[in-house]
Amino acid sequence: MANILRMALYEFKSFIKDKSAVFWTIAWPILWVFMVAYVFMPVGGAHMTLRVAVIDNDEGLPPSNASWSIPYLNMTVKKNFTSLLMDAFNRLNGSNGTIYKVKVLKNTCNGNFSGCLSVAKELLVDRGFDVAVIVPENASKSLAMWAPVRIALLVKGAMPTETYMRYGSIMSVLGNLMTNLSMRRADAAAHMVTSFYSRFSGTANSSGTRWNYTNANISLKTMERYIKYFFYSIAFPLYPKLDTVRPPTTADRAGQIGWVSVGAVGMSLMTGLLTAGAGFFIYRKSNGVLKRVLSSPATLLELLGGDLLSAIAITALSATVILGTGIAIGGRIVFNALNPGHYLAVALIFVAGIFAYGLGLLIAPTVRSTHATGAATAIGLMLVFLTGIWWPPKEMLPTPLQAFANVFPPACAFEAVRDLLVWGKGVAQTYWNIVIAVTGTLTLYAVIALIYRGRAEKIAEKLL
Amino acid sequence: MTNDLKYAIECLNLSKKYPDGTEAVRGVTLRIPKNTLTTILGPNGAGKTTLLNIIAGVTPPTAGSVRILGEDPWASRRSRALLGFVPQEGGVWPRLNVYENLMMAAALHDVPPGEAKARARELIDVFGLKDHVKKAAAKLSGGLRRRLSLAMALMHDPPIVVLDEPTTGLDPGIRLDFMNLLREMLKDGKTVLMTTHISEDAEFSDKVIVMNEGLIVAEGTADELRLKALGATSIVEVTVALREHVTKAHELLARLAEEAYVVQPLTIVCHVRNPDEALPRIFKALERGSIDVKEVKVRKPSLSDVFRALTGRSLEEPLRGGG
Numbered sequence: 001m002a003n004i005l006r007m008a009l010y011e012f013k014s015f016i017k018d019k020s021a022v023f024w025t026i027a028w029p030i031l032w033v034f035m036v037a038y039v040f041m042p043v044g045g046a047h048m049t050l051r052v053a054v055i056d057n058d059e060g061l062p063p064s065n066a067s068w069s070i071p072y073l074n075m076t077v078k079k080n081f082t083s084l085l086m087d088a089f090n091r092l093n094g095s096n097g098t099i100y101k102v103k104v105l106k107n108t109c110n111g112n113f114s115g116c117l118s119v120a121k122e123l124l125v126d127r128g129f130d131v132a133v134i135v136p137e138n139a140s141k142s143l144a145m146w147a148p149v150r151i152a153l154l155v156k157g158a159m160p161t162e163t164y165m166r167y168g169s170i171m172s173v174l175g176n177l178m179t180n181l182s183m184r185r186a187d188a189a190a191h192m193v194t195s196f197y198s199r200f201s202g203t204a205n206s207s208g209t210r211w212n213y214t215n216a217n218i219s220l221k222t223m224e225r226y227i228k229y230f231f232y233s234i235a236f237p238l239y240p241k242l243d244t245v246r247p248p249t250t251a252d253r254a255g256q257i258g259w260v261s262v263g264a265v266g267m268s269l270m271t272g273l274l275t276a277g278a279g280f281f282i283y284r285k286s287n288g289v290l291k292r293v294l295s296s297p298a299t300l301l302e303l304l305g306g307d308l309l310s311a312i313a314i315t316a317l318s319a320t321v322i323l324g325t326g327i328a329i330g331g332r333i334v335f336n337a338l339n340p341g342h343y344l345a346v347a348l349i350f351v352a353g354i355f356a357y358g359l360g361l362l363i364a365p366t367v368r369s370t371h372a373t374g375a376a377t378a379i380g381l382m383l384v385f386l387t388g389i390w391w392p393p394k395e396m397l398p399t400p401l402q403a404f405a406n407v408f409p410p411a412c413a414f415e416a417v418r419d420l421l422v423w424g425k426g427v428a429q430t431y432w433n434i435v436i437a438v439t440g441t442l443t444l445y446a447v448i449a450l451i452y453r454g455r456a457e458k459i460a461e462k463l464l
Numbered sequence: 465m466t467n468d469l470k471y472a473i474e475c476l477n478l479s480k481k482y483p484d485g486t487e488a489v490r491g492v493t494l495r496i497p498k499n500t501l502t503t504i505l506g507p508n509g510a511g512k513t514t515l516l517n518i519i520a521g522v523t524p525p526t527a528g529s530v531r532i533l534g535e536d537p538w539a540s541r542r543s544r545a546l547l548g549f550v551p552q553e554g555g556v557w558p559r560l561n562v563y564e565n566l567m568m569a570a571a572l573h574d575v576p577p578g579e580a581k582a583r584a585r586e587l588i589d590v591f592g593l594k595d596h597v598k599k600a601a602a603k604l605s606g607g608l609r610r611r612l613s614l615a616m617a618l619m620h621d622p623p624i625v626v627l628d629e630p631t632t633g634l635d636p637g638i639r640l641d642f643m644n645l646l647r648e649m650l651k652d653g654k655t656v657l658m659t660t661h662i663s664e665d666a667e668f669s670d671k672v673i674v675m676n677e678g679l680i681v682a683e684g685t686a687d688e689l690r691l692k693a694l695g696a697t698s699i700v701e702v703t704v705a706l707r708e709h710v711t712k713a714h715e716l717l718a719r720l721a722e723e724a725y726v727v728q729p730l731t732i733v734c735h736v737r738n739p740d741e742a743l744p745r746i747f748k749a750l751e752r753g754s755i756d757v758k759e760v761k762v763r764k765p766s767l768s769d770v771f772r773a774l775t776g777r778s779l780e781e782p783l784r785g786g787g
Contacts, residue, residue: 006571010557010564017559017600288553292616295520295549295626296572297541306571461523462483 003298007306012313015276024377025272025318029264030325036260036391037329050169052089053129054104055116056082058139081139081149088177100173103129117152124156131155131170146185182235190228194220254332258422259393261326261333266389266414268318269353271380273311277360278376280307281463282367290460300456308357315353319346333421341427345420348437352413355441356380361448365459387411409440469534471495472624472655473519478528480514480678488514490678491528496657496671498623501646503666504659505767506675507779512659513552515675516628519657520549532624545573548617550627554609555616558602562593562612565601566619573620580619587615591645607638614645625649627658631665643668661779663767672767676775690765693773695722698739699765700746703731705756716749723773730758735765735773 015021060080079087082104089100105123109115113134120132134152142149153170157163198220284290293303327333335342360376367373387405388394394405394415405411416433419425427434452459473496480489488511496502504512517523519530521537521544530536535543549555556565563584570580588594591611596604601612610630617625627646631639643665646656658665666672666686673683682689700721704713707729714732718724720742721734736742739762750757771779 003571003574006577007568010560010568010571013564014557014559286553287558288551288555288613289557291517291520291522291551291553292549292555292569293572294522295544295547295551297544297574298572299541303572457524464517464523 004302004305004309007298007303008309008313011307011310015310015314016317021272021276024275025268025314026321029268029318029322032267032390033257033261033264033322033325033331034329037257037331048165048169049099049101050131050166051129052100052102052170053120053123053127053132054082054085054102055108055120055123055132055134056104056106057109057116057137058082058135059137059141061140062144081143082135084143084180085133085135085173085177088173088180092173092176113152117154120152120154124154129156130166133170143181179236183232186228186231186235189231190224193227194224197223252332254330255422257326257329257331258333259418260391261323261331262414262418262422263384263390264326265319265322265349265417266352266410267381267384268322269315269349269356270384270389270410271377272314272318273353273356274360274380275373275376276307276311276314277357278363278367279370279373280304280361280364281460282364282370282373285460285463286370291464294457294460300460301452304361304452304456308354311353311357312350315350319349331422334424335421341420344427344434345417348413348417348420348434351437351441352410352417355409355413355437355444358441358444358448362444362451365451365462368463383408383410389414407436407440409437409444412440413437470497471531472498472500472533473657474531475515475519476529478515478518478530479526480511480518480523481526488678489518489525492675492678492680494673494680494683496655498655499650499653500670501650501656501658501668502671502673503669504657504673504675505661505663505666505771505779506659507661507771507777507781510661510675511678512661512675513628514678516626516657516659520544520547520626522549522551545620546622546624548620548622548625550610550613550617550625550630552628552632554601554613556601556609556613559600561600562588562597562604565612565616569616569619575620583619583621587618591615607634607642610634610642611645623653624655624657627656629659629661631660631662636664639665663771663779666767674767674771674774676771676777681774682770686767686770689767689770693770694735694765695737698736698742699763699769700734700736700739700742701727701731701759701761701763702734702746702750702757703728703759703761705730705758709755712753713750713755716753716755717746720745720749733769735769 058081086102086104089102093100105119109119113136116134120134123129123132132154134154136150136152139149139151153174155163155166155170157166281290284293293300323333335346359379363376363379367376384390386397386401387408387410388397388402389411394402394411397405412433416430416437419430419433420427473494475492475494478489478492479487481487490511492511492515504515506512514523518525519532519537521541524538530538532543532546535546537544537547557568560568566584566587567580570577570583575583588597591614593608593611593615596608601609604612614625614627614630617627625646630646631642634642639662646658647668649656658669660666670685671683672686672689674681674689682692684692702713702717704710710726710730710732714724714726717732717734721736723735725733727733734742734746743760743762746760768779771777
């Protein structure tokens with residue numbers, strides 16, 4: 001055992017003298033923590049910028065001396081449609097986490113709809129706009145006549161989620177405008193009905209029946225209010241109140257950085273140690289060290305033990321530095337020396353590291369050149385992205401990948417570490433993650449033992 | 465028990481066949497006497513490295529047996545402590561410094577730390593590595609790296625040291641120093657077995673084993689091999705001035721020498737038993753034949769000539785397969 005420890009010490013020294021290994025295992029994940037913390041999660045909260053092009057063909061409000069009457073025009077429409085739309089953008093700017101950058105383009109397509117459509121598409125595809133709103137020539141006139149305004153909306157999105165987000169954002173502006181217009185129309189309608197009563201009360205209609213408003217208990221003013229509410233209820237049969245509840249992964253900046261820092265440790269181990277395991281034979285073959293070991297009384301399994309202990313030391317170093325960086329830039333990673341669950345979290349980081357190394361050992365017999373170990377790095381990277389160890393969080397993954405992440409031991413280990421150190425949960429709340437991480441790692445090493453037992457030297461010889 | 469043995473290394477009918485069908489070693493039997501420097505000489509691909517790997521416990525033989533001071537390294541790993549191995553590739557951890565490499569070698573052989581430190585200091589002195597102790601192995605010159613590799617093989621003070629092509633790629637001066645270092649080790653009672661394809665290095669040996677295509681072709685001291693292979697003690701190299709004289713000169717010289725052959729476009733090599741008697745006859749024949757001679761050299765035959773005579777091949781020409 002003593003010689004294994006000494007081998008581990010020198011293997012570890014060899015690792016820390018390898019600048020590229022140190023970069024990939026420590027510096028690179030730290031770089032990611034900084035990038036995610038300051039680029040994707042800016043201080044003060046994230047804002048989505050929506051660039052909106054309004055293709056305005058509106059001819060404006062009809063003149064007040066128009067041949068047809070516009071009932072209560074002043075009560076319903078005082079501005080043309082585009083001005084009202086801009087008011088809505090201004091009301092919402094910044095309030096729902098979106099900054100609308102709106103550009104109104106006049107006389108770009110002469111009111112021709114297909115022409116406007118082409119212009120709108122060009123604006124989205126070539127000129128960096130996210131949303132285009134085509135306002136027809138009769139928009140304000142329709143408003144004035146209490147008719148629906150038929151606008152066209154184009155939303156750019158490379159992926160469905162992106163499209164939905166932009167659509168939701170622009171619809172919140174249009175919803176605000178619709179609410180505003182509906183209320184104005186309801187007010188005007190109520191006023192109109194009440195005026196009708198007051199004007200025709202006591203007069204006979206065409207069939208000789210007399211209108212007579214005699215209910216002394218309800219004044220006309222009260223009646224107008226009742227009618228107004230009635231119209232409101234038609235305009236807004238539902239009035240949902242929106243309140244957002246964010247999952248812990250995005251709830252607050254401290255939690256986000258904590259989450260990302262733990263993920264960065266995962267990335268470091270899944271790339272660095274997986275590659276170290278995969279290169280166990282080939283790194284030693286290329287400089288003759290493998291031959292020296294095989295010719296010595298030390299067995300390959302002893303060397304492997306030393307290398308594994310060195311991998312654990314690397315894990316400790318990498319995790320300490322990365323989590324320390326996360327804490328330093330405001331991440332919430334809490335280690336309470338009196339909480340046994342937190343020691344368990346530390347142990348789980350080692351479990352994940354040992355698993356990653358083991359995964360590398362599984363492919364080590366097939367690795368025939370030092371260049372081929374790059375494939376191990378690629379596998380490690382794929383795994384951190386596909387199992388929620390890094391980004392995106394597990395809950396954002398497609399269902400089949402979520403199912404895989406739910407049983408992938410390192411993903412479970414890091415889920416448990418986040419639960420314990422970042423979200424402050426108890427062991428009982430992340431029990432299954434711990435069970436899967438530990439049993440999965442033990443199973444992997446049972447498989448490795450089956451492959452290597454009595455055959456390690458033969459595997460090595462094949463690679464010589 | 466091991467002190468009573470005559471041979472440090474004994475191999476009986478050793479064979480090695482790789483899964484791809486290559487038969488690198490074919491029924492080799494050899495005995496390396498204790499406290500000698502023995503060289504296995506052969507071109508690249510002759511099977512030297514495979515043979516050494518089997519002896520060093522790196523590659524198992526397909527058939528036959530190996531005994532290191534009477535012990536089978538393939539039966540007990542502990543018996544491998546009797547041997548220090550210097551692989552062709554160096555076998556040094558490139559990022560560790562000289563001292564750390566020595567300590568790593570000690571760990572492989574389970575040398576207690578205190579003893580290892582003292583031994584490392586001693587070897588650093590002996591091998592002239594004092595000024596490079598903190599230098600990473602990758603940054604050492606080729607010669608220093610070979611010294612380090614040899615020092616690592618000696619960390620556990622084995623009675624036998626086995627080196628695979630230790631001088632390949634080194635400058636002549638450094639090669640000479642290294643070979644002298646190996647001879648110095650004999651004074652400490654060590655047995656040294658090495659492989660090489662450089663005939664000059666084999667001259668330093670007490671015994672040379674010539675290997676070709678997985679077989680031992682001949683063995684003995686360098687002079688024994690010269691006589692055995694060439695039947696001659698000297699070589700006369702005649703270089704003619706004109707290409708059209710080569711064939712005629714070769715015909716004339718073949719009648720006078722034990723053997724004559726063309727090695728370069730204009731040079732004919734002749735093996736002669738006694739150069740004092742042979743040279744006047746050679747000059748006379750060339751004069752009679754009106755051969756325009758550019759240069760005549762007389763030298764002792766090299767082990768490279770011996771190899772050529774034994775196998776019909778050049779030592780510098782690599783063989784396919786083997787190892």
